[in-house]
Amino acid sequence: MSLLDSFRKGDSRALSKIVSYVENREDNYRKVLSTLFKDTGKAYKLGLTGPPGAGKSTLMDAITEILVNEGNRVGIIAVDPSSPFTGGAFLGDRIRMQDLSSNENVFIRSMATRGSMGGLARATKDVSMVYDAYGFDYILIETVGVGQVELDIIDAADTVVVAIVPESGDVIQAMKAGLMEIANVFCVNKADREGSDRIIMELNHLLQIKRDKADWSFPVIPTSAVKKEGVDQLVKAVMQHKDYLMESGLFRANRKEQIRKDIIEHIRVMLSANIEDKLHSGEAFENLLEDIYERKNDPVKTAVELYEKHYSN
Amino acid sequence: MSLLDSFRKGDSRALSKIVSYVENREDNYRKVLSTLFKDTGKAYKLGLTGPPGAGKSTLMDAITEILVNEGNRVGIIAVDPSSPFTGGAFLGDRIRMQDLSSNENVFIRSMATRGSMGGLARATKDVSMVYDAYGFDYILIETVGVGQVELDIIDAADTVVVAIVPESGDVIQAMKAGLMEIANVFCVNKADREGSDRIIMELNHLLQIKRDKADWSFPVIPTSAVKKEGVDQLVKAVMQHKDYLMESGLFRANRKEQIRKDIIEHIRVMLSANIEDKLHSGEAFENLLEDIYERKNDPVKTAVELYEKHYSN
16 A cells, blocks of 8 residues: 555554655655645644743643644644754653543644745644644644744744743743733733733733734733643633634635745745856856855856846746 | 945944944845955954853853954844843843944944744845944854854854853763854853853863864863853954864865855745745735645646746746
């Protein structure tokens, strides 16, 4: 039986192999993605992000448990694009999660690579597509930190939950990080801590303008993931957002926008590979470099000329 | 008098304006870079990186002070590509540095943008080129953290100093982060702390293989930047590395490799902009997206077809 047949029959080892194949950009991985695409479109994608220390992994565990208990199959992608110096706790968290990963309806893949920029977001989207084709009902994408890479990753989700904790300045930092713009549901985790009422009030205040302009309520849900408190309300809010997207037609519009970005990204990756091929052309290019080093020519003008020569038509 | 004339006369406000112009990718910024290029090639570029908390800003201050006292003009680019949630301390550090920035031979620009991916490394290189054309003797590039973005940024430096502190596991983490490969000089800062002898020994042990294979000694310098101890030895090690690069011909080879990467990156940026232009072509593309959403077509195949149509010749 071929790998794809096993995959389609629900063999999790085949899933694991195809995920690695796609993640590592093996030869013909585009063909695999292309083949699998027609089986996609059924999974709902939930993104979870927020600052380090917000308890995202514990939240993810608790959300997964609820979804699985409702009869769903859940695929998790845990992404850590940050430096290895902050990665320790993350890997520790993942080990804690093995409880869940022994459940046959849950599959977890951690992606913590320092591969090329843009590559991590692209690979996350591709793996998410493989998950979708495999037949997961929900795909949970968790990212550590809130930089640009994380924003690009979370871009693939249908509903984005931003988790913060009652700590001074976090709301303002979340705003600066662009999280207010991407969040559909807010979660104030560790809500039993001091200051949580104040942070909920602050968030509600800031969200007023957004709420006035939209048909969506941007709920703020207090949780204590460790005590499993409030997580059912959080899941309910996500489901309400899902219904809202479906009924308003936004689901379709957003997914089409994701497809547009996907196409552009794939072309970008192909073009990037292609530049190196076109320019690695021996002596002539070496002489160009020598001239530029000697300031007889300049790199920007050279780039424009090469671009026009090779790509404009 | 035109802005470029003021710039060439050494007006720091003109420098500041041109840096912003280039950083913000204003219209024709490529033309500005192209014009300035012939005045470049005189500055020496020193990169400083390492994990958060290694005292990089204090080190940078101390190095700058020594270079300025020796009669040099120093341009600093302080880059923080990490999330705004970890950026607080960084901005605090920069305020502390105003001492130095009031010196007319020192110019500091902080870059802490969450702009598009790849953009930060590209912008840092372009600003560094503007600094070079302005006439700085040394350009110091400091990056916070040690992720992929930082590695791409530090790639523009001639000599790379990696700073770590005596903390358990830091050496192993530095290895994982790829710092052993890019460092030319190591600095064990806060060397008055416990464990510093052990970490220096560990580093020396790890470096033995590299030293055996190269003509360079990869020195490990203990410093206490706060007490200004050891920084003169660190600067001396950097100068020795500079001499080594010059005498071995590696300086020329490295700079030519940087030029090669520069050209490729410039073309990549132009191509990226171009994809959007080519595809934003109204109804036909909208219909394509609709077909893909309905799973009558797939995004990867579509991307390959569009790529072949527009870019292969």
